[in-house]
Structures are given as structure tokens and as C-alpha cells.
Amino acid sequence: MKTRLLSTYLLLLLLLLGSGPLWAQNVTVTGRVTGASGAAQPGVTVLEKGTTNGTSTDNDGRYSLSVPTSATLVFSAIGSQTQQIPLSGRTTLDVRLLDAATDLNEVVVTGSRASEGRSNILTTAPVDVISAREIKVFAQTDVAQILTYVAPSFQSSRQAISDGTDHVDPASLRGLGPDQVLVLVNGKRRHSSALVNINGTVGRGSVGTDLNTIPNASIKRIEVLRDGAAAQYGSDAIAGVINIQLKDDTTGVQASSTVGETYEGDGRLYQADANVGVGLNGRGYLDLSGQFSNRGYTNRTGADTAPLIYLGGNGGNYPASADSEQKRRELKAQDDALVAQNGYDRKNLRLGQSEARNYGGFLNFGYTLLPTIGLEAYITAGATHRTGKAAGFYRLPNQLTQTDASIYPNGFLPFINTTIGDQSIISGLRLRVAGFDVDLSNTYGRNALRFDISNTLNASLPVGLSPTNFYAGTIAFRQNTSNLNFTRRFTDVAALSTLNVAFGLEYRDDNYQIEAGERGSYASYGRLIAPGTPAAAGAQVFPGYQPTDAVNRSRNNTAGYIDLESDITEKLLVSVAGRAERYSDFGNNFSGKVAARYSILPDVAVRGAISNGFRAPSLQQRYFTNTSTQFVQGAPNQVLTVNNDNPIVRNSFTPGATGQQGFGIPALKQEESLNYSLGVTARILRTASLTVDAYQIDIEDRIVLSSQFSRANATVAAILGSLPVSQVQFFANAIDTRTRGIDVVANNRLDLGPGRLTLTVAANFNNTEVRKVNSSSTIDADQTGLQNTLFDRQQRGRIETGQPRSKINLTAGYSVGIFSVEARTVRFGSVEYRDARLDNPAANNGFLFSSIDQTFSAKWVTDLTLSVQLNKEIGLTVGANNIFDVYPDKYRLNELNNEQNFAVGALAYNSSRDNTNRGRTIYNPNQFGYNGGFYFARLLVNLPTSK
Template sequence: MKKILLLVVLLLALVPAWAQNIAVTGRVTGGNGAAQPGVTVLQRGTTNGTSTDNDGSYRIQVPADAVLTFSAIGSATQQISVNGRTSIDVRLQDATTDLNEVVVTGSRATEGRSNILTTSPVDVISAREIKAFAQVDVAQILTYIAPSFQSSRQSISDGTDHVDPASLRGLGPDQVLVLVNGKRRHSSALVNINGTVGRGSVGTDLNTIPNASIKRIEVLRDGAAAQYGSDAIAGVINIQLKDDTTGLQATSTVGETYEGDGRLYQADANVGVGLNGRGYLDLSGQFSNRGYTNRTGTDTAPLIYLGANGGYPGSANTEQARRDLKAQDDALVARNGYNRDNLRLGQSEARNYGGFMNFGYKLVPALGLEAYVTAGATRRTGKAAGFYRLPNQVTQVDLTLYPNGFLPFINTTIVDQSIISGLRGQVLGFDVDLSNTFGRNEIRFDISNTLNASLPIGLSPTNFYAGDIAFRQNTSNLNFTRRFTNVAALSTLNVAFGAEYRYDNYQIKAGERGSYENYGRLVSPGTFAAAGAQVFPGYQPSDAVDRSRTNTAGYIDLESDLTDKLLVSVAGRAERYSDFGNNVSGKVAARYSVLPDVAVRGAISNGFRAPSLQQRYFTNTSTQFVQGAPQQVLTVNNDNPIVRNGFSATGTGQQGFGIPALKQEKSVNYSLGLTARILKTATLTADAYQIDIRDRIVLSSQFSRANATVTSILGTLPVSQVQFFANAINTRTRGIDIVANERVEVGPGRLSLTVAANFNQTRVRKINSSATIDADQTGLQNTLFDRQQRNRIESAQPRSKINLTAGYALGMFSVEARTVRFGAVEYKDARLGSPAGNPNFLYSSIDQTFSAKWITDLTVGAQLTKMIGLTVGANNIFNVYPDQYKVNPRNSTTNFSVDPLLNYNSTLDNTNRGRTIYNPNQFGYNGGFYFARLNVTLPTN
């Protein structure tokens, strides 16, 4: 009886609340009168919401005095008071800012400006654009949307198979700064030391951020070191996370390549929860399982089981002896069922789990005091192959374990964690932001299907733990911002200033002993087996490092509308690093309205990039196969006496290479642009730029003991080659960015059009050598920075990219089409001419230009119900591939026109042997990819 009475009391208590609620229905249409499905209808200040169905209708229970918010991408948000009404129809108008989104990157003004009103060019990529096509990670999304951004997946390049190198305006991965919610994002622990674009650089792993968490991405295409500090030479990428309260959005994507591999299963979700009108809590999660692709060619090695290293022994020095040996080997290949398609060349396997939280809460609304926290964690595992070890490569195999040779794998576990916490409020009229940002990236290497060939026959394990690398960063900021009006003759003046303290830490942890040890197995008189785990020898105890540094910085940023037509901004920043010293940067930018809808803008600035801890302290000794022969290659850090002007580490008294200590790269940026609005619906921006960089840090080519100077420097060290980091080059980059947008009503639907393009050119203007290297007359300067290294800087990535995008929405249906022209890229071999003047030797690759290609994507979407949408389509719908590598000399288009039985040379052509078909640096080589995506939206009422 007591329970019944309690229930009655509770019901009576709720009656007044229910009595105040009414059911509101209506229909939402667009500017042309067509129904608008999927429009969010939300009771302001609450999580009570719904969305319109296929004919634009909605129904919601709200208090009689509620305010309804109607919002949709591409339309201006409307807020309407209910005032007791039960029927409200709404006509949404096109958002004038959708073509020129309000941005915050590049300015600390208290009020954002549209991207055609800023002093520097900024691209804005919305959540809708991120989900429009089937690119599923941030790096690939930006590659296909922002022409000035480029990233492509690499293959058989150790850790770089798992962390995509990326660049902005043709510069290096470490010359663009990444922010999350305006706060500095930590870099990856990986330094790229293999022969890929971005060799020697340390970038930021963009793919650790789930797509579902992103509200928009702002790409500032201008030097901004004076505003944000180190790394912002090419520009800034600011990822703004969702902070709305519109309910649950979940997406599931499945797809595979036309070849039937590279299967993708991805699911992500985001839920936004309101906190009684005082804040928000956004939670996002993502799971992704990506299969590997394989686009390898057939191994052309004449010999698999007999001979040595795929070639012929010296005793087979007649044509008949070679043919007899070849016949015997072919018989073994047939008997054992050996598959000459023995490589895996393509994207790596990857499985990713990640989540992000974005939280804000007004502690004291009257004072504007707000606490915020942004936290994320990602765990990604990957598996990528190395080069196949043939059974006749006796220094690398153990036939009792792998009678037919083996394909070794590098397995990575990447753990990425970050947290931003802070307080925002007002003090003495200033907006004050106190924050702390912590980030950590760790990569573990485990090698499988391998061996340590130096162990006694039959005793080697086949799996090894090869070590860890880790990078941590903690950044504390205190920022003050205030907007003044009517200051003297100025119409407005925005003042911002602040301070920053940053702590960086880099670690290398040694692998297990068997992954790096040389156990001394003798293969034949004078020939020893290769040491360490094949494909990736582990980090040795001598490689282990734990180094830190600190940085203190202060800045001031002024921005003023001097007149109604002239906007000017000035910024300055001073930094002090504990490991190399001081730096001062400045920037002046302006925008002048020539006509009401036409303006010119420009900027001049100097910037810098501090050498990363990875570049300063990475060291490693590994067995690498250089032109077919195993070499012990030492990557030594810049502080080592071998590199510097001190005496060599061997105690022989010989001088080192004479390379100075690493210092910051310094840049001078110039930009000049035009912005225009045409007929109120179209916008156009065109911005030309020049970026001069002094003392760019590169990883040298490999100095070999074949040179007498190198031999004297290395002394008795048990290595045959050495490479190191140096401020070795000065470069100049010139280019232009053009972006045009238009949206018009076509029939009953709406058509949006975008044309965007980037054209750039980088040239190496000077090589900064040393007295020791310059004094050597045998070409050591060419080794410090050889022609292949120059190629990676100047022409290994597209020097132009053009993006044409069209979207048409009609009721419940939408179509998105995009075609991107990736400009030509070049490959240049480090070797000049043919060996010993013999044009018949077969090279694995030659100097070659790969022609420009158009890649076309198409998607079709349908909003099946107000909660369920379906998208199907294809990326690279015409299955376009890059040009194939040519494999014989003098740019001949005929592959292997010379008889390989008579002219094969294993020393020159052991690594590739016809298996590498495509250049990955334009747009990859996966070919076409088709997919289906299901979208579910659930209000949280």
C-alpha cells in the first residue's frame, strides 16, 4: 500500500511538468520550397530533439514557452519561439557562410572571420565533406580535398608503412604544425629513415584522430611560426572537435578494392549530450579493420635455389654453364611449387581502436568561467612485409627452417594518448585561457616469420621483439585576448599575448638480445651470416636513449581594422630551447578591400623549425642490403664524434666529418593573394607564395668504406656504412593556391561546385657541407646529399593538384562527384649512367617521369528515413594506376629486351628484380575501391 501511495505522489508531482508540454508538428523546406529531410530540430538549451523525415515533417514534445533550433549543413540556423503554437512550418535559407566558413585559425581575434575576410588563406573542411566519400582516415581525406596537402601510403619502408608521411605546399612532414582545438598536437615517435618521401623527418600521425569526432578541419596555408611556434613553416592544420548536443550519430562502412583485397570494415559513432544548458559532452569512438593490398610483380631472378643472391656464381662464366645452371634451378622451382610472386607490395594491414572525449562546462555562467577537457586514446596494430629472402641467399636464410626462403613481417603496435585540460574566463576585460596539453606516442616493433641467420643452423627463433620508440610532450599555455573599440583613430584593436612552456622527451628501448646480436655463424671461409632479425634488426642497448628538453616562449599578437577597408595584423614570438638556444619570429599581414566584394591580401614573416629530439638523438645499427650486398649501416646521432669536429670514437685520432651541431631551420615566407565574392553566391581566392628555408635538416646518404676518408673516420668500428642528420640544404618553394566555390539552385534541387588547385615548385639552392667533406675529391659532397635525395625534395611528390567537385541534393537523394588531377612525379636513381659503361646491365629502376593522372570518385546517398541514410559509391571509379616503372636502361619502353640469362647482374639488381611495379608517391596504387556506408542518427530525447 505504501508503494502505491508513493507512486501516486510521484505521478501527481509530474502532472504540472507534463501539463506544460505540447506536441509541435510542422514541415521544413529549403529556399526553393523543396522538402528538407534530416534537419535537426532541437529544444534550445536541452538534449530534447528530433529530425525531419523524407518529406521534411517533424514532431516534437516541448514546453509551450520553448525555443526551437532548426539546423542543417548548408543552411542558416533558425531559432523560433513556440509561444504555445502546435504547428510551425519553417523555410531554411542557404547559409551565406557555408561557402566561406567562419574560421579561428591564424588569428587570435575574439570574433572569427570568414575565410575570404582573413589576411591569410584558410581552407575549411566540414564534417559533411569528411563523410562524403570513402577515404576513411584524416590523411587521405585531406589529400583528396585540400590540393596543397599530400600524403600517400608507403610500402616496404619499415615503420613508415604504418605512419603515413604528409606534407603541405610541397614541404616536409615536420614543417606543418598540427593543432587540436587550437592546442599543439604532439608528433609521432617515428623518424623516417628509409627511402621514402619525407626521409629524415618526423611528422604528426593524423590518423590517430577518429573521423567521427571531427567538427571541421581548418588548414592555414601560410607561415605561422610567429603565432604558434616551431614547425609552422608551411602552415597549420587545426582539427576542431565536435561540441554539439544533437544526439547519436553512427556510421558503418564496408568496402574492398576492385582486385578483391584491401577489405575495409569500419564503424564509428558520436554522441553529443547537453548539460542542462551549461555545457556539452561529446564522446566519439572508432573501430577500423583494413586488409593489406598486393600489387607486386613477378620475381625475375634467374636463380632461386642455386647460385648466390639470385644471380650466377663466378664459376658459371660461359653461356652454356649459365644455361645449364638455369635449367637445374628451374627444375627445383617446378618440383617445389615455388611461387615467383613472392612479395607483398601495397598498403599494410591495420586494425585501429580509438576514442575521443570533448567536454565543456560553465562553472560560473555569470563570470563566463568554463572548464574544458579533451582526451583521446588510440591503439593501432599493423603488419607489413619486407623483401623476400631467397633460399640461395645463404647469409640470410636457414634452409632447415625455411627450405623455400621466407617473407619476413614487421608488426607494429602504436599507442597514442592525449589530454587537454583548461579553464576559460574573463579577468579585467580580457578573455583568459589557461591550459595544459599532454601527448604521448609509442611504437612497438615485433618481427615475425624471420630469423637471426648468425645463430647456429636450426636454432634461431622465428619471432623477435625488436624494441620500442616513444615520444612525450607536455605544453602549458596562458593566453590573454581582448577586443578594444574606438582606440584613438582605430575602429577596432584586438590584443592577444601569452606564454608557453613545453617539455619534450624521446626514448628508444632495446629489443631482446636475439633481435640484434651477431652470433658469428660462418657460412663459408671469410663469409659470415647476417646478424639480427632479418628485415628489422632490433635496437641495441647502445642505441637506447632517454633524452629531454624544455622550451619557454612568449608572444604578442595585434590585429586591427585600421579603416573600414584595411585590416592589419602583427605578431611576434620569442623562444628559448634548452638544447640549442634562442629564436625570434615575426609576421605582418594585411587585407585591403579594393571594391566591396574584392580584396587583396598579403603577408611577410620569418619562421623556424626546431630540430626534433628524434633527429638529434636517434641512433641505430642495422643490416641493410645495398645493391644486393648486406651492409652494416650505422645511423649515428649528430652529437657523435664521428659526425662532429671532434676525434673519432675509435680513438685513432682521425677527425670526424666536421658537421656542426644541429640548429633550427629558418624560413622567410611571402604571400600575396586576391579574394572575391561573385554574384553573392560564389567565392574566389588566389594566393601566391614563396618560402625560403635555410639549414633544412636532412638525413644524409650512406657514406661507404669504399672511400678512404670514410674508412679513416670509421676506424675499427664494425660497420661498413654510416649516415647522419645535418642542416645540409637551403631551399626555395614557390607556388599558387586557387579555390573557387559556387552553390546555385538547379531545378528543384541545389548544386554545389568547387574548383581548387595548387601549383608548386621546390628547388635546392645550396648544399651546406663541411671542410672535411669539401676537401675530399672523390665525391663525398654528392654522398651528403645525392641526386636521389634531391629528387625527394624537388619532384618526388606531385608539383600540381587540381580538384573538381560537384554535389547535387534533391529531397532525400544526393550525388557527390569528384575528380582530382595528381601532377607528374619523378624518380631519379642515385647512380649516374650505366655501370662500367655497359648499357646492357639491367637496372631495377631508372630515371623516369610518371605522368599526371585523374582520379575520380562518385557516391550516391539516400536518406531512407529520418534516422537512416545509405551511401554507396566508389573511389577511383575508373581503376586508374600510376605509370609502371621501366626496368631497362635509357628510358626504353620495352621491359627486359636484353636476355637476362646473359646479362643479369645480381649485385646491381638484387633488391627489386621486376617486383616493384608502381611509384606510390602520386596517389598510391590500390586501384578502384567500392563501398557502402550506413548512417544512423538518433536524437537523445
């Protein structure tokens, strides 16, 4: 709080300092801007250097701007080389812009602490650069989806019926987990989400960063470092680093508004954003960005194939009394009559994206206090408020343990409503001391997720007395990071061409909290459906966090690093980094990295790196505890998610011994990785670039959330003792994996006819293999398959084949005059579903479960947009995402359902608290979702400021 107040006072002071008068004499400068071919260039930004006084060229390439006679004008446009030209008293200035070599030659800062950035084809590791223009050109409006379609190594897809994961999209880089990629904002560590994914989605058991809390309007560019970087940045950077650079040089006001909906008529989107750039008399900048988004839900459910809606039991099956074909037909006819009479819709689920409303804003500010020593103060602050609503599984009127006919005579569809609050502030000072650039900063971030359950009930309350809304609790994560960094570039060190030296210290404090929900959201009030058959406790779909689940735990860590980078010769670049960390809860770690780049020809180079990395177990994984009621085939099961410190997890089991027995799992420790990469970069002629990079990532002791150990097993029953739960799951360093892959990126830009053509080919191919399962003596000693429960084949499938193992992106853009067209097609590779029941086929009643395993074939998804710059202030874009309305393959599970609805059709890939598919789950979400085609229109407004 003190940091935030200090930052606010500093901001007000500096704004006052920056409001002085302007004394220079102004003149009006006019001119015309053309391209390399001599054609007029509309929309070119013309800026007075060091200020936000600027304009843009009209349809004929002409401009007019009032500036001091001593001003320097900066001319910039996408795809062209920026030019800075002093006026020297002139009042007329015509400019011809030259083509930039390629978008891939942008200067990047991620992956190197050098005081001067390098072109990303000259770095030792591959870095993708996504510009603000690429962010805006298609219809994706949140960061995770933008990266999914632009960067082939990045993957994220929206989930359904997976509790909090419906509202925080899990994302991965190079096929690894959501928590194995580090996110930075302006080069500073971004805090993670409070949510740990505990349901049946990709990334199960992981904690990621909610990228969608950052408004698109605030982003200048995104740099994706595709290489291990724990030695440079610390924990989580096993797969790579995503650095979001915020706007710091915007001229005037830029705003956009987007509307659209799916071909099916749902998922309607209303989105608006704006960015305002204010110059502070040449000594700094103030960028303010805001975004509003209202996204409707989509629904692609199938019809419920439950034989009986009103007169059945146990998930809609026939009761035991219907023991003949004749009785079943009679009962079916009666039930069908009730369905028709009540107008019951068998499409009783909502499977698709959740509905969400988002308000967010960011401030990015910098001001030079003392130019003589380069003393600069900077502040970056943001806040997001997002509400969401997603459905669970429908409660049939015949599911008596879960419903109350006096409240919901036709059953009910419960909803999980979330409120996500995210706040962050970065404040710091930069200066130059003894030749070193010094950066002292503090970064604070907090993410909280509140759960409110609606259209539900607590079935254990007396008939007719249950509320239909409950507060189910809040989870929150806070992180505060302080950094002191020193950087200096030497040009006269022995025989070295250059030597960049960087070193620094970091102190970080983390806190994780769970707040219990109201009593009615979790308690049992004792109502019996029949003697010995209690009704389910807690709010249906999401029982609230109990007082025993509540937690408030913290930890801290201290780190020091050194980073050396040298141009040994004009051809050879070498970098070495080392980082030591000490965590208060599990001990020490050291990471190192060696990387090099060598030019074998003037335009061809090889590069490679070897490093070891780590990921500290998150506080969410260490301390999350929850007891919930989950229904399997209509039967309630009390499932305990217990933290790793609990005796149930940690103690060893000894038959006949007294005291708390346990699974003998060791304490959670850091994941450790070895990263290898080797690549080639090439510049072809003047307009094209090519990079090819292969990699291997070995990870030991990956943390996973186990499958559910059932009391039906004698060892598990002895461990659980008298606890009122039937199943238990926990976190463990359970597996070792190896990921191998290759990234290819090629880019070309050339003049074609009267316009310019841009072509990009980018691809990622990866394969992850689980090489070892790390168990315990207690689990290994059991001969009934407990090791398969610790890490079953369905979980293995999520890691090895649950996401596309290849992705290819082909993009083409053509612009001529005021018109442009952009086309992009992305090939999402195949994914595979594996059924866990094959771990124990003897217990599966003779069904052929191998037929449930399914591979979903690769698909091409194509986007197309058309844009026109109506004048220098207004542009219009129309288009469609997934223009050919492509869907993933359908689940074969639906073809296997039988009238009795035994277990063959009972499990969907992404089931949540009630794994009862019954023909309703049609598509696998983990390739590219299943919303189908989406058409949109976008209005863009650019209002430059002028004096």
C-alpha cells in the same frame, strides 16, 4: 599522471553538477521545413537551443519535438543558413531555410587570435574548411587520405617496404616536409609521432604527426591554414597549420559503418564509428566518439626475375662457376625444375598498403562553472591502439647468409609487426577577467611504436636453432605543453575601428626514448657460411635496437607571444604578431609576421603576409641511433645511423691525426624560413566565392638525413676506423630550398531544377628548388664525391620532384529530396624519380644509368557516390573510389632488367633494407598509391534524443 587524475575527478564532479532536474513545462511543437524554393527539406536538424534535445525532419520536411514553452529552436542543415527562432508559446512553427552563400564562407578560428571569428574569405591568409559532411561523403576513412583528396595543397600516400613508414603515412603541405606543418586539436598543439622516417620514402629524415590517430567520428571540421604561422603558434608552422576541431554540439547518436574492397579483391575494409552527444542542462556538453577499423593488405607485386631461386647466389644471380652460356642454361633448367617441384611463386613480395587494425576513442567536454565570470572547464582526451603488419623483401633459399634451409627450405618473407599506442589529454579553464578572455591549459601527448618481427630468423645462430619471432624494441615520444593566453577586443582605441589584443606564455617539455629489443633481434652468434663469410646478425628485415642505441633524452622550451589585429578602417584589416622562444638544447629564436587585407571593391579584396618562421630540430633527429644490416645486391652491409652529437659527425678530419676523426658537421640548429604571400578574394553574386593566393617560402638549413657514406672511400674508412660497420649516415642542416606556388579555390551553389547543385574547383601548383648544399670542410676537401653523398641526386629528387607538383580537384554534388549524388575527380600531377648513381657514373660499370631516371605522368582519379536518406534516422551511401581503376605509370626499371640482373634493375624508388627490385616493384606510390579501384557501401544512423 597528476594532470590526468585531476581531469578525471573534475569530469566526475561536473557530470554530477549537470544532472539536476528539469522544472520547465513542456509542450509538443510541430511544423514543416522548406528550402528557398519551397521544396521540403528532409534531414534538417531541429534543436532546442542550449541542450541536446532535438530531432530531424522526415522526407516531407516535417518534425515534432517536445520542449519548454520558452524554448528557442535552432534549425540547421548543410548549405543553409542556421536560424534561431523563439517559440513564444507557439505549438506550430513552419520554417523556410535560406541558402548559405557558400561553404567557403565559414567562420574560422585558425590563423587569428581574435575573440570573434571571421569568414575565411575575410581573413588575411587562406584557410580551407573541411566539414564533417565532406569527411563522410566518400570512402576514405582516415584523416590523411581524406585531406589528400579534399585539400589540393595537402599530400599523403601510403608506402610499402619502408619499415615503420608503412604504418605512419608521411604527409606534406604546399610541397614541404611532414615536419614543416603544425597540427592542432581544438587549437592546442598536437604531439608528433615517435617515428623518424629513415628509409627511401618522401619525407626521408623527417618526423611528422600521425593524423590517423584521430577518429573521424569525433571531428566537427578541419581548418587548413595555408600560410606560415610560426610567429603565432611556434615551431613547425612553416608551411601552415592544420587545426582539427572536435565535435562539441552533437545531438543524440550518430553512427556509421563502412565495408568495401578493391577491384582486385584485396584491401578489404570494415569500419564502424559512433558519436554520442550529451547536453549538460544548458551549461555544457559531453561528446564521446569511438572508431574501429580493420584494413586488409593489398599486393601489386610483379614476378621475381631472379635467374635462379634455389641454385644461385648474391640475389639470385649465376655463380662465377657458370662461366658459359651452356652452363647457365643447364643451371637454369635445374633451378626451374626445383621451382616447379616446390610450387614456388615468383610473386614473392607484398607491395601495397599494410594491413592494420585500429581502435580509437575521444572525449570532448566543456562545462560552465560560474556563468557570471564565464568560468568554464574543458577536457579533451583521446586514446588509439593500432596494430599493423607489413612485409619486407623476400629471402631467397639461395641467399645463404640470410636464411637457414632447415627452417625455411623455400626461403621466407619476413614481416614487421607494429603496435602504435597514442594517448592525449587537454585540460583547462576559461574565464573573463578585467575584460580579457583568459585561457589556462595543459596539453599532454604520447606516441609509442613497438616493433615485433615475425616469420624471420637470426641467421647467425646455429643451424635450426633460431627463433622465428623477435621483439625488436620500442620508440616513444612524449610532449607536455602548458599555455596561458589572454585575449581582448577593443572598440574605442583612438581612430581604429577595432583592435584585438592577444598575448600569452607557453612552456613545453619533450622526451624521446628508444628501448632496446631482445638480444636475439640484433646480436651476432658467429655462424659461418664459409670460411671468412659470417651469416647476417639480427632479425632479418629489421634488426632490433641495440643497447647502444637506447636513449632517454629530454628538452624544454619557453615562449612568449603577442598578437595584434585591427580593422584600421572598414576596408583595411591589419595583423602583427611576434614570438620569442628559448630552447634548452640550441638557444633562442624570434619570429614575426605582418599581414593585411584590403577591400578594393565591396566584394573584392587583396590580402598578403610577410613572416619569418622556424622549425626546431626534433629530438628524434637529434638522438636517433641505429645499427642495421642492409643488403645491396645480396651483400650484407652494416649501416650505422649515428646521432649528430657523435664525434664521427662533429669532429673534423685531419689526416694523420690521433683521436676520433669525424665529418666536421656542425650541431643541429633550427631551420629558418621567410614566407611571402599575396592573394585575391572575391564574392561573385550571392552564391559563389573565389580565392587565389600565391606564395614563396625560402628555408635555410633544412635538416635532412644524409645518404650512406661507404668505407670504400679512404676518408670514410679513416673516420670509421675499427668500428664494425661498412656505411654510416647522419642528420645535418644540409640544404637551403625555395618553394613557390599558387592556390586557387572556387565554389558555387545554385538551385537547378527541383534540387541543388554544388560545384567546387580547387587547385595547387608548387615548385621546390634546392638552392644550396651546406657541407663541411672535411667533406669539401675530399675530391671523390663525398658532397654528393651528403645530399645525392636521389634525395634532391625526393624534395624537388618526388611528390605531385600540382593537384586539381573538381567536385560536383546534386541533391534532390532524399537522393544525392557526389562526383569528384582529382588530377595528381607528375612525379619524377632520379637515380643517385649518376652522381658517380664512372663507377657504374659502363651502364647507361640516365635511362633509369623516369617521369611518371599526371593522372586523374575519379570518385562517385550515391546516397539516399531512407528515413530521418537511416541513410545509405554506395559508391567507388578510383572508379575507373587508374594506376600510376609502371617503372621502366622492369624493362631494363637483364638475365644477369646487374645493377641496372637493382634499385626501386622506394627500396628499404634490401634494394633488390628484380622486376617486382611495378608502381611509384607517391602520387596516389597503387591500390586501384575500391567500391564500398556505408550505412549512416542518426538517432536524436528527446525528452
